[in-house]
Amino acid sequence: MKLAALHLLGLLAVSTSSLAQFSIKGRIIDQENSGVTFANVLLLSPADSSLVKGAVTDDKGYYTLANVKQGQYMIQSYLIGYAKSYSDVFSLRDNKQLAMRDIVLSEDSEQLEEVVVKAQKPLYEVELGKMVINVSSSITSSGQSAIDVLEKSPGVTVNRQDNTFALGGKNGVIVLMNGKRSRMPLEAVYQLLSSLNAGDIEKIEIMTVPPAKYDADGDAGFINIVMKSGGNTGTNGTVMLNAGYATGPRLGSSINLSHQREKIGVYGSYSFGYRGRQVLWDNYRENETDLESTKASTEAVRDGKRPSHNYTAGMDYSIGTNTILGLLVSGYDNRLDRQANTDSEFNYSVSEDTLINLDVGEKDNWSHIMGNVNLQHTFNKGQVLTANLDYLVYDNYNRQEYANQYYEGDGTPLNLEENRLTKETPINLWVGKLDYSMDINKKIKAELGVKGTFSALVNDVVFEEKVNGDWQIGSAFTSYADLTEDVYAAYGSLNVELSSKTNMSAGLRYEHTMTYLSTVDESGLVDRNYGNYFPSFFLSHKLNEHNTLQFSYGRRITRPSFNQMAPWVIFHDPYTYFSGNASIYPTMTNSVKAEYSRKSVLFSVQYSHDDNVIMRFQPTLDPATNVMVLTSDNIDTRKTVASNLSFPIALSMWWEMQNNISANWQMIETQLSDQKMKRSQFGFQANTTQIFMLPADFTVELSGFYVSPIINGYFNWLSRGFVNLGVQKDFGSAGTLRFSCNDIFETGQYRWRTTEDATFNFTGRYKYEKRIFLASYTYQFGNNKVQKRKRSVGSSEEMRRVDN
Template identity: 40%
Template sequence: MPNLLTVLLILSMNMLSAQSNLTGTIKDDKNQDVAYANVLLLSSSDSTLIRGGVADDNGHFEINNVASGTYMLRVAMIGFLDQYSESFSLNGGTPTKDFGVITLKEDAVLMNAVEVVAKKPLFEQKIDRLVVNVANSITSSGTNALEVLERTPGVVVNHQSNTLSISGKSGVVVMINGRINYMPADAVVRLLAGMSSDNIEKIEVITTPPAGFDAEGNAGYINIVLKKSLDNGLNGSYGASVGYGKGEQLNGNLNFNYRQGKMNLYGDYSYSRDAAEQIFAFYRRIGLGGDILETDTRSVRDPGTNNHNARIGFDYQLDKKNVLGLLVDGYDTKWLMDAVNTSFVSRNGHLDTSILINNHELNQWKHIGGNLNFQHTFAEGHQLTFDGNILAYKDNNPTEYVNNYSDGEGNFLFSDESRAHKLTPINIKVGKLDYITGIGKKMKLETGVKGTISHFSNDVGVDYKKASEWVAEDTLTAKYDLNEKIFAGYASIETPLVAKVTLKAGLRYENTNSNLGSEEQPNIVDRQFGKWFPSVFLSRDFNENNSMNLAYSKRITRPTFDDMAPFIIFLDPSTFFSGNPALQPATSDNFKLGLRHKSILFSVEYSVEDSSIAQFQSSVIPGTNKELLFAENLKDTKTLNFTLTLPITPVKWWNMSYNIIGGTQQTRKYFDGKLTKFDFAGFGLFSTQTITLPSNFTFEATGYYGSGGLFGVVKIKGYGAINVGLQKKFGDNGGTLRVGYDDVFNTQKFSGISDLPEQNQYFRASLRFSQPTIKISFTQNFGNQKVKSIGEHRSGAEEERERVKQK
């Protein structure tokens, strides 16, 4: 047996040593880089396709692990004439063949006479992420980023708690252009609701990130990639939309890019307003002193949300090896709501008290951030990148209540007035340094360090009006500060093991130091810990049509600032939000198997999360009919998911896309020392139908349905929606007109139930967060529309921005 292993090892080494790598750079006849050109390796004898590749942003391409033989190269790009190389031979003595610069000539006929349109499916399942091509969707036009996410397979938007989850797992990190957004979860949801989809190129859902990503977020990452053109000169687009669904919806957006020589200036701005009516209902039943108390509340909300988002950036190529970039961005999102709430309290089936509550609330988030980035290329394949950010956020959240009490027969008893305030400034500094280099001819090493320093302050309080004077309620008033430092380092390698098998393995270390307290209560939380986070990815290409990949990563979800601070926020006379300083970090082990046959993809994901953090869990204050909502640690959560992606084209003019998800989830939690198990099995279906019609018309219908899931110990009921749209493109850059109808059957109602019979407690809540809406949108491009290089823009995957959390 040892001799056999030795022979196999020698044969494998000989096979590897007999393989070669091909490199080169593609430019046009004006010496400009041609990005994303197709590079095809053909057999010299019969022109059979052997391998293929795509040039990167700088026109550089690599085709690795090519066996010995005689070949020729074909380079193809829309708008250019195909370019063929002379025949060449490879053998073990030719480890790398460099083609230098390959020059493409424009196809004058095509460039002058044909409008080139690159069509992509709405959903693309890649080896490590799901890509939602927002720019190509008719029904997404005139909407916002949150609505697009809600229609994305595996993503659930909890409209009651304003949180996100992926595949049933909480702990989602949101990035914009590869930079983490450090905001409270509630504020992130509001930001996404105000971000125009017409400024978004694509959204990436990444469930098993590699070591170069922060370990934060057990569910993974959502990366929103904004539009940025690669064309020379001035170009961009503008658009506007108007809609109505029991309240007006308005959107306006502009993005531009000016690229000339070594300089690139880009920016965008969007405004949105959403005044759609919302209806919230809540029911609570508890046992108290031998009685059954029921509280039934209905809230009719008249909110108005106004969002302004803007960014401007500048990149400058100092020389061939150095690029400097600056970016400033900011937003102002203002949520103003008037609500009329009716609450009925019954004892043993008989109405005891009714409360009419008039509620006025303002929640305004403001942000400004600055970014400096620098990239130095030492040599081909050796690169150093620095990325620094200074971020400032501020939230102002005052609320006023007028409560009118009546007895069971409707007779007025009394009224009272109260008001609450919450002021939250956040300041964050982030620095990150990454280095990429090659080791030998085949191995790539990535390593880096990162530091994040945060200061968070939360000033909350409640006042009651007594005898025409406002008096502070001391038990509900406090100011807390949190200082946190997170330092990290990582290293990962990527290398071919044998022919068509690639390994990528990484290890990340993060050290966290957190201190939460107030003047009256210092060191409520004083915690320092360090953890290792390994990740492993293995891919196998069987042939051109079939491949497999395996992935494992260990991740962490730290308690958010508001989750830990022991303040109490007044919601209504019997409902409160509270922090939980006893919260511990949650860690998870995540596994994924992916299979591909042509364009059909199937994946299995399994995760085990210890000390899962569940937000907005209900608990009744002993001896009262008052409910406390707070975050708490569960014992653990186990999740198993299956995903099948099926693109179908029955005829040339009809494209179908189906994403089918099924799985199970199990959560365990201690109640009074007894471990209780909660199980759920469900499925989801996501479909897009695109039909090309004559005269530049296109019809699109999208639909989704999810059968529900677990949110801590709360069981979420199923819901979904069907949306339709019609698009008309006008020739000669006349713009694009779209008409859409969202939620055709009025089915978007989010609801959940928590049934705890052993505690004699039952909770039920629902929120109708949107209404059937008709919308009309128009977009138009401007500037240089003769495409020099067509392809998907790939963001620089530097991270920065998300972790805090607000109720």
């Protein structure tokens, strides 16, 4: 009996051991020790070479084979263009996780002809701390601008009326280009993205809780636009042409070139865009004073044309085995010429009614150039020091000429006023940045860095009135302001692999800000000197091969932009104009976020609390003059709960769909007309993309977008949406041709309405475009494996600080 029991226990032990699950990790590299992307990894039984399990390497060549039973195995790896390679036979018995030696793939010298394998990336993917939108997978994006692409991205709201972005229902978004942020005015950012061809964009990364190495500015998070590039050795390039029509012609072209040798790599790009368009802007307001009530309606038609040029040129040189020197120059020149005609009608309960016809001629020119020197040195494996020095120059010239013709209520002419306003805004910045990263061991990586940003801006506004045929300077709107701002920052972070399934990152950033704004009349109108700590924390746990949980926390700041503080003015009509606000304060934000992904299904929930929320273009009314001013202002507090669900559905071999639903709840508390205001609202955004893969390499894409009303301080943005259709024909090596029609039903206009608590009624709409027809052609040439070195510059996080 005792012997039988022992025998039974032995059988149970063997059975339990045989059921144990093991994990195998490793890397596939090429002959230059670089990771091989998308290589096939097969786990084979050495007895008969039968397949046990398979995997594909990630973008760095790493792979994982999970849930493997104990036993003897070998690994085979292959990829088109490389010869098959095998590991030695190995056993899984004692350790739960086995780290394999690198497997080297050699180029296959016996290829008879080139084989082209095409794979379509999913439209949405999730990575640690960010969502990725693969723009190159979208047909309707071709021929459009980066602004158009952002407008369709999950959780992103683009406001074309005031040139801003929102993420998860919140403003304070920072836009990066290839991880680089240059301290450019928001109006310039908007113009740059408006002229940037979507065909040149590879993907968009959305980070609502960025890590400590990024600047703490931007309470809503970062949007990183990654441009297409090429690289190892050889030469490659891409040429893209597009044309279309909406309310005016659209033309665009771009060329990207990259040449890489063993020690030196050079790259450059140039794009040109032209847009002619007509914008409609209507608004209506009602208000009462102690003397009388007023009803005012305005209809404006703006015809504009915008030619734009964007360029980049860079070089990377390997000084030695471990040191790389990089030089980069980039810039743009965007010019807007616009003619506008505005008809306004003012009806008074006591005074005589008045009609006003306003003719406006406007020139708004932005130019920018940046120079960057970058030095990167690798001391040994896992220890890298990177230094950046940037100098940036921006210049904005804005000139507006106004002719105001006044009429009595019955149309009888009264008087003619002629005014003109000129604004010049030069901006200069120096940015120095030093970053150091090191692998403490195989599971712990540390990052440290310091940064200094030194900004100087002049805002020179001259307002002139024509009196008896002579131009005279009007003191009411003429102003001169200069602003300097220095920001010193230091950060440290640790990335720790707690287990094979769990990763943690924690960081702390300190920023000290000194802002000084003076005008001709008052020195030190804004004089602030303050410092803040900004912690961040990330935790990722892989439940199994297909399910992952992530948690993050971060504290951030949104500083007021330069022009939000500086005095300036732009007229919509004689009784309505836009202006700056010197008393505006920074926004402080705390956010927590939880994310869950199952294969390609992504779900997230985020909560944030904001103090002193900056809201743009808040209406205030002077009852004595009946003048309404739209300016940036602070809302006391805002609480936001936002969720996002993205999921693909493959209905058949030829029909796929990608769906995205975002929902948010917001509550704001503030003072309005000396009364406490507390409001909450639920909102949601949904977009779906249907992809139909047809014979003869034709693809059809149908997409729809809808966003519900959104709280914006003292008024709400009302609902809007649109439907887009695109067709693509792939000619293989001869290129790709795409046709699209966007906003088919012309439902993409912006509408707004003041809240119930407002002391006056203000409603309106802004229709920036009709349906848009576009055609684009893309051709790639040269070595399609060429990729230029990926790096960021020192000013990679300086954006959104001036707007117009």
